[in-house]
Amino acid sequence: MTTPVIEVRGLRKTYGDRVVLDDVSLSVEAGDVVCLIGSSGSGKSTLLRCLDLLEEIDDGVIGFDGREISDPLVDPREVRRSIGMVFQAYNLFPHLSVLANCTLAPRKVHGLGKAEAEARARELLERFGLGEHVEQHPDRLSGGQQQRAALVRALFTSPRLLLLDEITAALDPELVGEVLDIVRELAHGGTTMVLATHEMAFAREVATKVCFLDGGRIIESGPPEQVLVAPEQPRTREFLRRVLPQ
Structure with missing residues (x-):
């Protein structure tokens, strides 16, 4: 068992x-x-x-x-x-870019270096169709794009x-x-x-x-x-x- x-x-x-x-x-x-x-x-x-x-x-x-x-x-x-969690209302930080949203916790909580965190985030964002939006802020994205970014953030550390x-x-x-x-x-x-x-x-x-x-x-x-x-x-x-x- x-x-x-x-x-x-x-x-x-x-x-x-x-x-x-x-x-x-x-x-x-x-x-x-x-x-x-x-x-x-x-x-x-x-x-x-x-x-x-x-x-x-x-x-x-x-x-x-x-x-x-x-x-x-x-x-x-x-x-x-x-554990990764994604909310109904995205809960992305509005003052940060998509890339910064996805790398904040891995760097601050998991101690990942900036270069490594950003490389991993770019890879995931590209995989989920957000490669062209990494430097944009959430308010420049559609709801579906924001939710995909929230999913990438939750998946970053392979929960x-x-x-x-x-x-x-x-x-x-x-x-x-x-x-x-x-x-x-x-x-x-x-x-x-x-x-x-x-x-x-x-x-x-x-x-x-x-x-x-x-x-x-x-x-x-x-x-x-x-x-x-x-x-x-x-x-x-x-x-x-x-x-x-x-």
């Missing part, structure tokens, strides 16, 4: 009196692509933020490569060196785990495809990912596991052909009827 990359047991997260995640358990193996689906407010984004230690949990355990990272004594910054939070939600429909193409390429290349998405067709294509969240709980999980095509739970069927074309 191999050790899961991520092992979540009994995770609970509240904001005041509001329960956002309730007894969530999840196992992610190396090479898995786990798609979190559910309505807005179901807990998808909060779960991703808990996995990246951006949120403190109230109960439960989060394990990463066999190590309990939810222990308060664990340094989140050290853990995040092995053990990639977390993607609704990365196409803020994009115009014609830009969604170019970002999903990159995620598809990463999935086929064996990158371990957990992503929250509203793109059901994409989830059916790339996911190894789909988890449907409702009211902060995982109501149903399994292979995409089961959860998205023949769901067992009435609540899952109701959700899919609303979001899938008839």
